[in-house]
Amino acid sequence: MAQTFFFYDLETSGLSARDARIMQFAGIRTDMELNPIGEPYNVLVALNDDTLPSPEALMVTGITPQQTVADGYTEAQFAELLTSEVFTENTIAVGFNSIRFDDEFVRHLFWRTFRDPYEWSWRDGRSRWDLLDVVRMTRALRPEGIVWPVTEDGKATNRLELLTAQNGIDHLKAHDALSDVEALIAVTNLIKQKQPQLYSYLLKMRDKNEVKKLVNVDDKKPFVYTSGRYDNEHDKTTIAFPLTPGKNGNVVVYDLRYDPSPLLNLSQDELAKKMYASWDERQSEGFVKLPVKELQYNRAPAVAPVGVLEQADGWKRIHLDMETVEKHKAALLSAPHFAENIRSLIEKRPEFKKSKDVEAQLYDGFLNDRDRLRVETVRNATERELADFQPEFSDERLGQLLVHYKARNFPKTLTDSEQHEWERWRIAHIQDQLPEFMKSLGRLSATEKDENKQFILQELQLWLESIAPTDLSSQDVDA
Structure with missing residues (x-):
């Protein structure tokens, strides 16, 4: 094909x-x-x-x-x-x-x-x-x-x-x-x-193997990198340096626009404070940023050899020059302990707070082969087969996920106990969403003048009333 x-x-x-x-x-x-x-x-x-x-x-x-x-x-x-x-x-x-x-x-x-x-x-x-x-x-x-x-x-x-x-x-x-x-x-x-x-x-370069040929810690060659993480005043583009391996086979890169000298001899704790600094802290006077980020090979990053800058005033366009790049690269190469400290910090970096909701636990782990076969059986089951299907999953996420799948797509297949479990979860889930929903609905209802948007807001109020118990849907809109 x-x-x-x-x-x-x-x-x-x-x-x-x-x-x-x-x-x-x-x-x-x-x-x-x-x-x-x-x-x-x-x-x-x-x-x-x-x-x-x-x-x-x-x-x-x-x-x-x-x-x-x-x-x-x-x-x-x-x-x-x-x-x-x-x-x-x-x-x-x-x-x-x-x-x-x-x-x-x-x-x-x-x-x-x-x-x-x-x-x-x-x-x-x-x-x-x-x-x-x-x-x-x-x-x-x-x-x-x-x-x-x-x-x-x-x-x-x-x-x-x-x-x-x-x-x-x-x-x-x-x-x-x-x-x-x-x-x-x-x-x-x-x-x-x-x-x-x-x-x-x-x-x-959407192929991760092509990206790895250009960006890798073995060659340690600077490269042109365009990313939303970089400054708008430089058209989101810089020269980056592959500093150290990251998590999951990725690579941590350093933005060579910035002199690494003030950072090289900082302790891991001091580097961590910079890595996890709040937005307000980053805006404070005298704050020296830690210009590292993780490049993910499988996300089709926009990367190119430094040679592309030799044409059409490339260096001038991104407000950099080879002398600065080489100077900052040499400083990094002279301090391998800095790369090791960054690698260690990345390895220790806390994961996102895990959700208690199985639907949000996609990245909590891969399924084993046995569960993958059972998942395929669920997906291929007819509605009648699904009603009688009682798989023994080894991954605890899948049992509750199956109840939700049946409730949303094949509600007639739910047993009485599954129906009760689903309804209890559904109401609790609506309650979790309700405060922010009511706040937004109230604010927009009070400020929106457009008739079409007012209609949508009225439809949202009716939607709430149609899916939530009366004691929830009758709450006052917080304007």
Whole structure:
């Protein structure tokens, strides 16, 4: 099967992939020359009766829970659509900030619906590519031929709707998933036409093995790195140095824009204070930042050899010079203890606080082979088979996850005890979401003047009343 792109975008009920849900999915398959193949996808996914969406999110998307319930797929149906029709073999899944956002929602969807959360993005010739850092690097290194937007106060911005507006690309309904996908394909084609060499190079670098050839602690060669973590005034681009191995086979890199001399002889405790400093502490006078970050090979990072800066005033564009880079690199090489201290800190770095909710425990560990077989059995079971299926999972997460899966997608298969367990969890989950939901709903109800947005807010109040017990849904809106 020939390689294809699948450009996609999600509209969600909130920002957290662990807690929020997909409400709209849109996508277009193209060939490698960006010509569309087949019909676009544009579907809704039914919001479950345990979820209170973020009112702020719905002010942007304009999608109500009631719309999704009336016209949307169940999560199990939607997951099957993605598996069978969208993320097929030799598909490159493409989005805009998708690796950090949309892909995480897909992973958590597959976790909740008893599918492998990872295979869709790597197995059988599949891969993924994020255009956000491609856009950023193009702006920083090869901006010619494209009009680059700035904010009202003159700061660089790469928001998709502003890129399209500045370059004469139709984008009539920003934050509608299908409109955003069409706009993204047009922006991709613009970069491909105006800067074909950089485009082809960064497409190749979605392969983690290609990234490892350029960025590794054995060669210790500086490289150009574009990342959202770097300063906007330098177009998010710097020269980085592979300092030490990181967690999970990643690499920790140092930003050679900054002189390491004040940091080299600090103790681990002193370095830790800088690594975990609060935002306020980082803004304080005299604070010396610790300019290290972990580069993840499998996230299609925008990296390039230093040689790309020799053309088109590259050094000048990112406000650096070879003399500074070599000086700071030499300082790091003269202090191997510093790299070791950083490696030790990264190893000891506390994990994110673990959730008690099994649906948010995707990253708490991989399933063993025995459980993977049972998960496959669950996924392939008919509704009748599911009602009688009592698997003995060794991973304690899966038992509760199965009850939730049945309740949302096949509610008739629940036993009386499972129904009681689900209802108890559902009400508790709504209670957890309620304070923030009511606060946002009250604030927006008092300030929004737009009739369409007021309608959405009224629909949200009705949604709460339809899914929550009376004693919860009758709480006063906190304005």
